[in-house]
Each structure stands twice: as structure tokens, then as C-alpha cells.
Amino acid sequence: MKKYLLLFIFAFAVYFGYGQVYKITYHVTRNNQVLNNSDPVIVFADQNKTIITKQSILDNTFKQTAEESIVDHRSKIIYKKSTFQNKRNIFSADSASYNRYRFIDKDEQKTILAKKVKKSTTSVNSNTIDIYYTNELPLKAAPNEVGLAKGVVLEYVRNGNSGLVATKIEKINDFPAGYSIPKEENVLDILTYRDEVWKSKFIQIPIFNNEKICFDPDNVKSDSILRFAAGTVLLKKVKVPALLEDSQAFIELIEKSNGDAYDRTGSVFLITDDQPLTFLDGMNKGMSTLPKYDVGDGKDYLGMVRTNGYSPIFELMRFFTPFGVSHFNDRLTLKGKTWQDSVTYRQDVSEFLSVMSGKEIYIGTYIGNYDKGGHMVNLELTIHPGNSNYAHKTEALSLFNTTNVMEMGGQTYPTLFGSEKGLEVEFELKEDISKARLRYITTGHGGWWNGDEFVPKLNSIYLDGELKFQFTPWRVDCGSYRLYNPVSGNFDSGLSSSDLSRSNWCPGTITYPNYIDLGNLKAGKHKIRVHIPQGPAEGDSQSFWNVSGALLFEK
Numbered sequence: 001m002k003k004y005l006l007l008f009i010f011a012f013a014v015y016f017g018y019g020q021v022y023k024i025t026y027h028v029t030r031n032n033q034v035l036n037n038s039d040p041v042i043v044f045a046d047q048n049k050t051i052i053t054k055q056s057i058l059d060n061t062f063k064q065t066a067e068e069s070i071v072d073h074r075s076k077i078i079y080k081k082s083t084f085q086n087k088r089n090i091f092s093a094d095s096a097s098y099n100r101y102r103f104i105d106k107d108e109q110k111t112i113l114a115k116k117v118k119k120s121t122t123s124v125n126s127n128t129i130d131i132y133y134t135n136e137l138p139l140k141a142a143p144n145e146v147g148l149a150k151g152v153v154l155e156y157v158r159n160g161n162s163g164l165v166a167t168k169i170e171k172i173n174d175f176p177a178g179y180s181i182p183k184e185e186n187v188l189d190i191l192t193y194r195d196e197v198w199k200s201k202f203i204q205i206p207i208f209n210n211e212k213i214c215f216d217p218d219n220v221k222s223d224s225i226l227r228f229a230a231g232t233v234l235l236k237k238v239k240v241p242a243l244l245e246d247s248q249a250f251i252e253l254i255e256k257s258n259g260d261a262y263d264r265t266g267s268v269f270l271i272t273d274d275q276p277l278t279f280l281d282g283m284n285k286g287m288s289t290l291p292k293y294d295v296g297d298g299k300d301y302l303g304m305v306r307t308n309g310y311s312p313i314f315e316l317m318r319f320f321t322p323f324g325v326s327h328f329n330d331r332l333t334l335k336g337k338t339w340q341d342s343v344t345y346r347q348d349v350s351e352f353l354s355v356m357s358g359k360e361i362y363i364g365t366y367i368g369n370y371d372k373g374g375h376m377v378n379l380e381l382t383i384h385p386g387n388s389n390y391a392h393k394t395e396a397l398s399l400f401n402t403t404n405v406m407e408m409g410g411q412t413y414p415t416l417f418g419s420e421k422g423l424e425v426e427f428e429l430k431e432d433i434s435k436a437r438l439r440y441i442t443t444g445h446g447g448w449w450n451g452d453e454f455v456p457k458l459n460s461i462y463l464d465g466e467l468k469f470q471f472t473p474w475r476v477d478c479g480s481y482r483l484y485n486p487v488s489g490n491f492d493s494g495l496s497s498s499d500l501s502r503s504n505w506c507p508g509t510i511t512y513p514n515y516i517d518l519g520n521l522k523a524g525k526h527k528i529r530v531h532i533p534q535g536p537a538e539g540d541s542q543s544f545w546n547v548s549g550a551l552l553f554e555k
Contacts, residue, residue: 019046019047020046020138020171021044021045021046021171021172021173021174021175022043022044022045022046022137022139022141022169022170022171022172023042023043023044023168023169023170023171023172024042024043024044024045024141024143024152024154024166024168024169024170025040025041025042025043025166025167025168025169025170026040026041026042026043026143026156026164026165026166026167027040027041027164027165027167028162028163028164029157029162029163029164029165030161030162031161031162034165034167039054039055039056040054040055040167041053041054041143041144041164042054042055042058043141043142043143044172044175044176044179045139045140045141045152046139046175047073047138047139047140048072048073048074049070049071049072049073049175049179049181050069050070050071050073050139050140050141050142050148051068051069051070051071051175051176051179052068052069052071052142052143052144052145053066053068053069054066054068057083058176062083063385064085064200064201064385065082065083065084065085065197065200065201066082066083067080067081067082067083067197068080068081068082068083068179069081069144069145070179070180070181070182071098071140071145071148072181073140075095076095076098076099076149077093077094077095077098078093078094078095078097078098078145078148079091079092079093079094079181079182079187080092080093080094080193081179081182082193082196082197082200084200085200090188090193090196090197091182091186091187091188091193092187092188092189092190092192092193092194093182093187093190094145094190097145098145098148098149099149100145101122101123101124101129101146101147102122103120103121103122103131103147103150104120104121104122105118105119105120106118106119106120106121110132112132112134112154112155112165112166113154113166113167113168113169115134115136115137115152115154115169116134116136117132117133117134117154117155118132118133118134119131119132120132120133120147120150122146122147124146127158127159128158128159128160129146129156129157129158130155130156130157130160131146131147131150131153131155131156131157132153132154132155132157133147133150133151133152133153133154134151134152134154135151135152136152137151137152137169139152140152141153142156143156143164143166144156144164154166201384201385202382202383202384202385203241203382203383203384204380204381204382205238205240205380205381205382205383206379206380207236207238207363207379207380207381208225208234208236208365208377208378208379209378210376210377210378211225211234211376211377211378212231212258212373212374212375212376213231213232213233213234213365213366213367213369213374213375213376213377214231214232214258214259214260214369214371214372214373214374214375215230215231215232215369215370215371215372215374215408216230216231216372216374217230217231219231224236226283228283228406228409229366229405229406229407229408229409230408230409231374232366232367232368232369232374232407232408233283233364233365233366233405233406233409234364234365234366234377235271235280235283235362235363235364236362236363236364237360237361237362238360238361238362238363238381239359239360240356240357240358240359240360240361240381240383241357241358242357242358243353243356243357243358243383244385245392245393246385246386246387246388246392247350247353247357247383247384247385247386247388248348248350248353248383248384248385248386248387248388248391249348249349249350249352249353249356249381249382249383249384250346250347250348250349250350250381250382250383250384251268251316251317251346251347251349251379251380251381252344252345252346252347252379252380252382253266253268253317253319253344253345253346253365253377253378253379254342254343254344254345254377254378254379255319255321255325255342255343255345255367255375255376255377256325256326256327256341256342256343256375256376256377257321257322257324257325257326257327257328257373257375257376258327258373258374258375258376259327259371259372259373259374260321260324260369260371260373260374260375261323261324261327261328261487262321262323262324262369263320263321263322263323263485263497263498263507263508264320264321264367264368264369264375265318265320265366265367265368265403265443265445265546266318266319266320266321266365266366266367266368267315267317267318267319267365267366267403267405268315268316268317268319268363268364268365268379269313269314269315269316269363269364269365269366269401269405270313270314270316270352270355270356270361270362270363270364271313271314271361271362271363271364272311272314272355272361272398274311274355274397275309275310275311276309276310277290277291277309277310277311278310278311279303279311279312279313280362282302282303282406282410283406283409286410287302287303287406287409287410287411288300288302288410290302290303290310291303291305291307291310293305293416293423295416295419295421295422296419296421297415297416297418297419299412299415299416300412301402301411301412301414301416302406302410302411302412303406303411304400304401304402304404304411304414305399305400305423305425306397306398306399306400306425306427308428311397311398312398312399312400312401313364313398313401313405314352314355314396314398314401314548314550315401315403315441315548315550316347316349316352316363317345317347317349317510318403318441318443318505318510318511318546318548319345319509319510319511320505320506320507320508320509320511321343321367321375321507321508322343322481322484322485322488322498322507322508323485323486323487323488323489323497323498323507324485324486324487325339325340325341325342325343325484325485325486325508326339326340326341326342327373328486328487329341329486331486331487332486332487337482337483338483339483339484339486340483340484343484343508345509345510347510347512348388348391350388350390350391350394351388351390351391351394351396351439351550351552352396352550353383353388353391353394354394354395354396355396363379363381364405365377365379366403366405366406366407368404368407368408370408390515391552393554394552394553394554395433395552395553395554395555396439396550396551396552397427397550397551397553398550398551399425399427399438399528399549399550399551400423400425400528400530400547400548400549401547401548401549402414402416402423402545402546402547402548403546403547403548404546413446413542413544414544414545414546414547415534415542415543415544417530417531417532417533417534417544417545418534418536418543422529422530422531422532423529423530423531423547424527424528424529425527425528425529425549426525426526426527427525427526427527427528427551428524428525428526429521429522429523429524429525429526430523431523431555432520432521432522432523433520433521433553433554433555434520434553434554434555435519435520435553435554436517436518436519436520436521436551436552436553437515437516437517437518437551437552437553438461438468438469438514438515438516438518438528438549438550438551438552439513439514439515439549439550439551439552440461440469440513440514440515440516440547440548440549441511441512441513441514441546441547441548441549442459442473442504442511442514442532442545442546442547443473443502443503443504443505443511443545443546443547444457444473444502444503444504444532444543444544444545445503445543445544445545445546446537446541446542446543446544447535447537447538447541447542447543448538448539448541450535450538451535451538451541451543452503452534452535452543452544452545453502453503453543454500454501454502454503455503455535456472456473456474456503457472457473457503457532457533457534457535457545458470458471458472458532458533459471459472459473459530459531459532459547460530460531460532461516461528461529461530462527462528462529462530462531463518463526463527463528464526464527465527465529468516468517468518469514469516471514473503473504474501474502474503474504475501475502475503475504475505475506475509476501477506478498478499478500478501478502478506478507478509479495479498479499480506481498481506481507481508481509482496482498482499484498484507484508485497485498485507485508488507515552518551521553528549530547530549532545532547
């Protein structure tokens with residue numbers, strides 16, 4: 001009798017689909033149109049387990065880290081599985097997402113693949129999500145974690161215009177191999193898992209790790225990190241792998257005060273060897289070995305301007321330290337203000353990939369200061385897959401950089417704009433170029449209240465004698481960064497020094513480049529001129545302008 005009962009139960013289960021494995025294929029939708037050329041989401045499910053993957057993963061044609069889900073309906077745990085390019089797998093377990101979302105059922109039905117579906121709505125990260133699910137199949141499944149507990153989700157719609165829809169339902173014999181519930185000892189905590197997955201998707205090139213930039217002439221030691229200008233400049237040779245054409249690059253600097261309380265000019269720069277003489281030669285042999293730029297004011301502006309045979313540095317990022325972040329956080333306590341522990345500066349530098357890819361290059365950081373404690377910095381270059389919208393197929397040529405990064409090693413302050421000549425750079429193109437742009441960074445400094453740091457000044461850029469661009473660089477948002485400036489000077493007016501508007505910079509911020517269109521340029525010689533009406537000195541404080549320029553173009 002027991003034998004017949006078991007046979008009956010088995011036949012009942014088969015007839016109604018219990019124990020049967022289903023394969024459901026989903027395609028991306030946009031504005032109610034199915035995109036058949038998309039990478040389909042593939043779901044395998046029975047009454048106890050659901051696998052959410054993609055066709056490219058099953059075909060082993062995925063290009064980056066492949067992430068899949070294994071859902072255990074009995075324990076209501078969603079296991080995330082990631083496979084890296086080296087075929088290593090890692091897992092995490094999420095017991096919160098299965099029933100995380102609260103749905104409101106709607107009085108709306110329709111048919112998808114001959115199944116009657118009901119509409120239900122929820123919100124995910126402020127996005128309205130509509131799902132259409134059916135209970136006509138004896139299992140629970142969805143193309144993602146949203147709606148798993150409702151039944152079989154056959155359509156998922158985000159904000160009414162994009163989503164996924166089931167295009168095929170099949171009965172198959174079994175799950176594909178390799179999708180067992182992972183053992184507990186192989187499951188990472190969620191933060192470690194997310195960190196490993198995130199870092200697997202791009203190239204990390206660490207440059208400086210908690211390094212000091214300070215003025216200490218008696219303790220300048222170099223190892224893998226080179227130190228110049230009494231310790232105010234750090235430099236390191238790094239190897240950048242050969243990159244795909246569709247790549248993007250970002251530089252990230254984290255800074256803390258280690259004793260210096262002032263707002264200082266900082267620069268992250270790149271040295272290239274496209275000409276026989278480089279900035280590194282001046283750093284090693286003395287800045288006087290580099291070409292001089294002469295405006296007739298009796299000063300030698302060393303290594304600032306491109307010549308035939310010498311290339312100045314590329315400035316990747318111009319930044320300004322705040323007043324004493326971290327080190328001085330306990331010096332001034334104000335009600336309602338909690339000082340930040342550090343400053344993170346991050347910038348897209350994809351326009352320089354052509355001079356990095358597959359090469360050994362020198363990347364450096366400068367912070368002008370005369371303090372033995374100085375500043376602590378971390379610096380990293382990251383390279384990510386994907387097309388850069390503004391720097392695709394871009395070549396770069398360094399033209400000028402008046403920021404005196406070797407201030408403590410022989411470079412004078414750039415007061416050259418006090419002359420009528422200003423800055424003139426002649427360069428020669430060996431072939432025609434198209435879509436030329438000048439990547440231009442400018443900041444005014446010096447003087448007291450009437451100095452160019454606090455007085456708006458018009459910048460004019462000329463190409464071959466023709467005015468191409470004029471603007472007045474000015475920042476009025478400096479007060480937004482008050483919490484990075486614990487020892488900023490405070491005035492009777494209720495303002496602090498870090499609140500004040502300045503010539504294109506604020507303490508604790510990046511100064512962003514301007515991209516100035518120059519059009520198509522013919523092969524031969526060209527001249528760029530930068531004119532700024534620099535103000536006179538106030539006592540022992542002189543006005544000056546730090547400007548850098550790189551020519552960007554397509555061949």
C-alpha cells in the first residue's frame with residue numbers, strides 16, 4: 001500500500017510540475033520595445049531553488065566579472081556568486097533581500113506567454129518598479145531579486161520605460177552544473193564580497209600610500225619613491241599596462257594635514273619622455289639645466305614652457321589643501337560643526353591615456369609648504385573599461401605649466417604676466433590634426449586684499465594672433481567647504497578665510513580644466529599666447545598666476 005501511495009505522490013508531482021526545472025529567458029525592454037540583441041537574462045528554477053544568470057555567462061563570453069544569484073527558497077537566502085576573469089569564484093549570502101520590498105497589488109491583469117499575470121508595484125531607491133507575476137507555475141522566479149516571493153515574475157518595468165520581459169519558458173531535465181548552494185565556509189561577509197567584486201572590474205595602480213610631503217631638507221631620502229625640493233615633491237615610476245582603446249582613467253588623492261595649517265597649492269603631474277630633455281632632468285641635475293623663459297623682467301622662468309627638444313610636465317590635477325584638516329580638528333570646537341577627517345580629490349584624466357598606455361611613466365605630487373610636519377597623502381591611478389565621451393582617441397602634447405612645483409628646488413614664482421609679453425608658446429605639428437582643444441587650468445595667487453587671489457582678472461587665450469577664448473576665472477562657492485577647514489582664520493564679519501571667493505580656487509577643492517576649442521590645425525608652426533593683467537606687488541607679497549596647458553587633438 002505504501003508503495004502505491006509513493007507512486008501516486010510522484011505522479012501527482014510530475015503532473016502538476018513539482019520537482020520540474022524550468023528555464024525562463026528574459027530580454028531587455030525600452031519604451032515597450034523588446035531589444036532582441038541584448039544579452040538575455042536566463043533563469044533556472046524549481047520549487048526549491050532559483051538561479052539568475054545571463055547568456056554570456058553560460059557561454060563563457062563575458063568580458064568582466066560575472067555576477068549571478070542562487071536563491072534557496074527554503075531558507076529564503078539569496079547567494080551571490082561572482083566569477084572573475086581568472087575563473088575564481090566568490091560567494092556572499094543575503095537573508096534580507098528575499099522579502100525586502102513591500103508590494104501594492106493593482107487591479108490589472110494581462111497575458112504573457114499564455115500565462116495570466118497580475119500587476120504589483122513597489123519602490124526601489126526612489127524608482128517605481130512594476131512587476132507582472134503569475135501563480136500558474138509551481139515555483140518562484142524573477143529576473144532579479146525583486147518580487148521573488150510573489151510567484152514567477154514574467155515582466156519587470158522600471159519607471160515605466162525600461163525593464164525585462166520573459167520571451168520563452170521551457171521545461172528542462174535539470175539545473176546546469178556548478179550552481180550548488182555554497183558551503184558556509186566559502187561564503188564571504190557582504191562588505192568583503194562587494195569590495196572584491198568592485199576592485200575586480202578595473203585596474204588599480206597605487207602610487208603613494210600614506211606618504212609625507214613636507215619641508216625637511218635634512219631628511220630627504222629616496223627609495224622607490226623619489227623626493228625632491230626639500231621633500232615638497234614626491235615622484236614615482238609606475239608601469240601602465242597596454243590598454244584597450246575604450247578605457248577611462250581617474251586619479252584620486254587623499255590628503256590630511258600633518259602639521260601644516262595653511263591652504264597650499266598642490267599639483268599631481270606626469271612626466272613624459274617625448275623629447276630628449278624632460279622635467280626629470282632638471283629635478284636630478286638642477287633646474288638651471290632646463291630651458292629659460294624670458295619676459296625681460298630679470299627673472300628666469302625655468303622649465304615652464306615647451307621648446308624644441310624639451311617638454312614641460314602634464315598637470316593631471318590642480319588641488320588646494322584646506323586649513324589644517326585632521327591634524328587641527330581639536331583646535332577649534334564650534335557648535336553644530338563636525339570637522340572632516342580628510343579631503344578626497346578625484347578627477348577624470350582620460351585625455352592622458354595616450355601618453356600612459358603600455359609605458360613606464362613618472363607621476364608626482366607637489367604641495368608647497370615650509371612645515372616639517374607638512375601633509376600626508378595617498379595617491380592612486382585607476383583605469384576602467386568603457387568609452388570616454390570627451391577623450392576618446394585623444395592625443396596630448398604638453399605646452400606650458402607655470403606652477404612652480406620645484407619652488408624649493410630652483411623654480412621662481414610665475415610673475416611673468418606682469419610683462420606685456422605674458423606667456424607665449426610656439427609649437428610645431430608634424431602633421432595635420434583635427435578637433436584641437438587647449439586643456440587650460442588657471443588660478444590667481446598672491447597679494448593681500450588687492451592681490452590677484454582676491455581680484456577677478458580676465459584671461460585671454462590667442463592662437464596664431466587670433467583671440468580664441470576669454471573668461472574671468474572665479475569661485476564663489478568656497479563657503480561650501482567650511483567643514484574641511486578647522487583652523488581657517490575667522491573675521492569680525494562672521495566669515496572665515498575659507499569662505500572667501502577667489503581666483504578659481506577654494507581651500508580643499510580641485511580646480512577644474514577648461515577645454516578650449518581650437519579647431520583643425522595644419523602641420524607646421526603655431527603660437528599660443530596667454531594674457532592676464534597681473535596686479536602689482538603689495539609690500540613683500542606679489543601677485544602671480546599658475547597656468548597649465550596641454551594640446552588635445554585627434555590625428
